[in-house]
Amino acid sequence: MNEFDQLYREVILDHYKNPRNHGLLDPADARAEGQNPLCGDEITVSVRLGEGDVIEEVGFDGRGCAISQAATSMLTDLVKGKTALEVAEMPKEALLDELGIPLTPVRLKCAILGLGVIKVALHKAKGTPLPEEWGTSTRDLVLD
Amino acid sequence: MAVTTQPKLDAQRIRADFAYLEELVNGKPFAYLDSAVSTQKPRQVLDAMREFYEHSYTNVHRSVYRLAERATEGFEGARQKVAAFVNAPSEREVIFTRSSTEALNLVAYAWGLDNLGKGDLVVVTELEHHSNFVPWQYVAKRTGATFRHIPIDDQGELQLDVLDSLAREGTVKVVANNLVSNSLGTINPVEKLAAWAHEQGAIMVVDAAQAAPHRPIDVQALGCDFLAFSSHKMCGPSGVGALWGRRELLEEMSPFNLGGEMIRSVSIDKTTWNELPYKFEAGTPAIAEAYGFGVAIDYISEIGLEAIERHEQELVTYAMGRLAGLDWVTVYGPPADRRAGIVSFNVDGVHPHDVSQLLDWEGIAVRGGHHCTQPLMTRLGVSATTRASFYVYTIPEEVDRLVDGLHKVKKSLG
Numbered sequence: 001m002n003e004f005d006q007l008y009r010e011v012i013l014d015h016y017k018n019p020r021n022h023g024l025l026d027p028a029d030a031r032a033e034g035q036n037p038l039c040g041d042e043i044t045v046s047v048r049l050g051e052g053d054v055i056e057e058v059g060f061d062g063r064g065c066a067i068s069q070a071a072t073s074m075l076t077d078l079v080k081g082k083t084a085l086e087v088a089e090m091p092k093e094a095l096l097d098e099l100g101i102p103l104t105p106v107r108l109k110c111a112i113l114g115l116g117v118i119k120v121a122l123h124k125a126k127g128t129p130l131p132e133e134w135g136t137s138t139r140d141l142v143l144d
Numbered sequence: 145m146a147v148t149t150q151p152k153l154d155a156q157r158i159r160a161d162f163a164y165l166e167e168l169v170n171g172k173p174f175a176y177l178d179s180a181v182s183t184q185k186p187r188q189v190l191d192a193m194r195e196f197y198e199h200s201y202t203n204v205h206r207s208v209y210r211l212a213e214r215a216t217e218g219f220e221g222a223r224q225k226v227a228a229f230v231n232a233p234s235e236r237e238v239i240f241t242r243s244s245t246e247a248l249n250l251v252a253y254a255w256g257l258d259n260l261g262k263g264d265l266v267v268v269t270e271l272e273h274h275s276n277f278v279p280w281q282y283v284a285k286r287t288g289a290t291f292r293h294i295p296i297d298d299q300g301e302l303q304l305d306v307l308d309s310l311a312r313e314g315t316v317k318v319v320a321n322n323l324v325s326n327s328l329g330t331i332n333p334v335e336k337l338a339a340w341a342h343e344q345g346a347i348m349v350v351d352a353a354q355a356a357p358h359r360p361i362d363v364q365a366l367g368c369d370f371l372a373f374s375s376h377k378m379c380g381p382s383g384v385g386a387l388w389g390r391r392e393l394l395e396e397m398s399p400f401n402l403g404g405e406m407i408r409s410v411s412i413d414k415t416t417w418n419e420l421p422y423k424f425e426a427g428t429p430a431i432a433e434a435y436g437f438g439v440a441i442d443y444i445s446e447i448g449l450e451a452i453e454r455h456e457q458e459l460v461t462y463a464m465g466r467l468a469g470l471d472w473v474t475v476y477g478p479p480a481d482r483r484a485g486i487v488s489f490n491v492d493g494v495h496p497h498d499v500s501q502l503l504d505w506e507g508i509a510v511r512g513g514h515h516c517t518q519p520l521m522t523r524l525g526v527s528a529t530t531r532a533s534f535y536v537y538t539i540p541e542e543v544d545r546l547v548d549g550l551h552k553v554k555k556s557l558g
Contacts, residue, residue, distance in 0.1 A: 013557075038513065040513060040528040063527050064495055064497070065501075066557065068497075
């Protein structure tokens with residue numbers, strides 16, 4: 001397999017061109033946005049929770065590279081039916097395994113941006129734990 | 145009758161000075177089209193720095209032994225070269241900093257905090273790099289001054305017709321602008337802005353990080369008050385930059401960093417400041433780097449700044465001509481004759497990150513991102529662009545490879 005096919009494998013391109021769960025939910029029970037300051041990727045994630053804080057619906061919007069958008073699209077499928085706590089505790093490897101592509105450190109940040117954003121959304125709305133690595137990588141960096 | 149010939153730069157001969165060109169990337173010759181982020185370094189600079197470290201190195205301005213004298217001579221010799229490079233009236237007006245960013249922060253803090261307040265206006269432009277934008281935004285907020293910007297038109301050029309209405313909003317105290325935009329390559333009318341700034345009683349702060357490597361600079365002709373630039377963008381080492389400032393302003397200013405070297409005398413009750421430029425150079429400076437900066441200035445001066453400017457003009461004209469033939473590529477910024485060797489563009493439907501990833505596999509290095517100019521990206525309505533930028537070692541064949549690579553990008557992801 002050449003490099004292109006390794007990184008932009010068919011399933012990634014499919015999620016990039018036909019993102020799942022695209023569009024923000026209104027109203028939503030949890031919502032957050034995040035940027036990757038290195039390259040300008042932007043993701044907003046909104047979530048509706050059911051009984052026992054189970055994720056019933058999730059919608060995202062954003063712009064950025066194929067990896068960031070496809071990874072977030074795959075993530076939205078992955079988190080549906082999980083509880084807020086399960087998503088808060090989900091390791092990045094769970095998403096990276098799903099992606100199944102080799103990533104350099106810079107591209108890794110693109111891939112896990114959406115996961116960080118949903119963790120922040122759930123933390124803000126439900127007080128789920130947010131380990132420091134996620135809090136600092138996705139916090140809004142607005143001067144005030 | 146005298147015959148004047150325009151000196152032309154021999155890129156093929158220059159390429160022999162750069163070891164990186166000997167390397168293959170992915171089995172292909174390496175086309176480095178990212179000189180605006182930082183240039184590669186010629187052997188002459190690297191060899192001179194090694195020689196300096198081996199035979200002339202210790203701390204500067206301290207000890208009396210011979211080695212210390214040689215180190216100080218090398219360091220101060222570099223300051224003279226920097227001063228001459230921008231036609232500064234005196235080398236005492238040249239302060240070595242860590243980078244252009246630090247130089248601009250020095251002005252924002254050391255001048256801004258003491259001279260700005262409510263009712264004052266700080267004016268930047270939509271084209272600024274964050275380094276000449278964020279410090280002013282921050283210091284304006286700290287002092288209660290009003291922060292305003294000069295917008296650009298659709299070609300990425302400053303709309304100077306807003307100046308009159310800006311002046312009515314308050315007392316303009318600072319005008320900050322880059323001489324060349326790092327994102328679009330726009331060459332800005334700094335002389336005009338400086339004249340307007342002085343009519344308002346304001347200081348003119350010029351970020352020349354992207355201009356100094358590419359065209360002759362004369363601070364006296366520009367009429368500015370401060371000018372910052374950086375060694376690493378002009379064939380020198382990273383870790384050192386320079387601030388030129390008008391003497392009377394530097395004399396009046398409070399210091400920026402405090403500590404060793406910048407003092408005249410220290411007692412429990414009181415400290416007094418050293419003379420210029422040392423008042424602004426606390427701590428051990430980047431000694432060998434400053435020396436290397438001077439060697440880099442010699443290197444590009446020998447090639448000739450006019451010849452470099454012309455070489456880039458040819459490359460950018462050629463690149464824009466070729467990109468104009470691709471209707472799925474959008475190029476941002478002014479026409480070729482009003483820009484330096486930088487071309488920012490987007491491929492329809494493909495994020496710049498993906499563009500640069502695919503080009504990397506072709507052995508082509510370009511930058512995909514916001515280039516530290518997020519307000520500009522917002523104005524252009526994009527989150528990022530792909531930027532190709534050229535320097536003395538760039539050849540037209542590399543532009544051809546870029547265009548071939550873009551066809552592959554379009555085929556794969558477009």
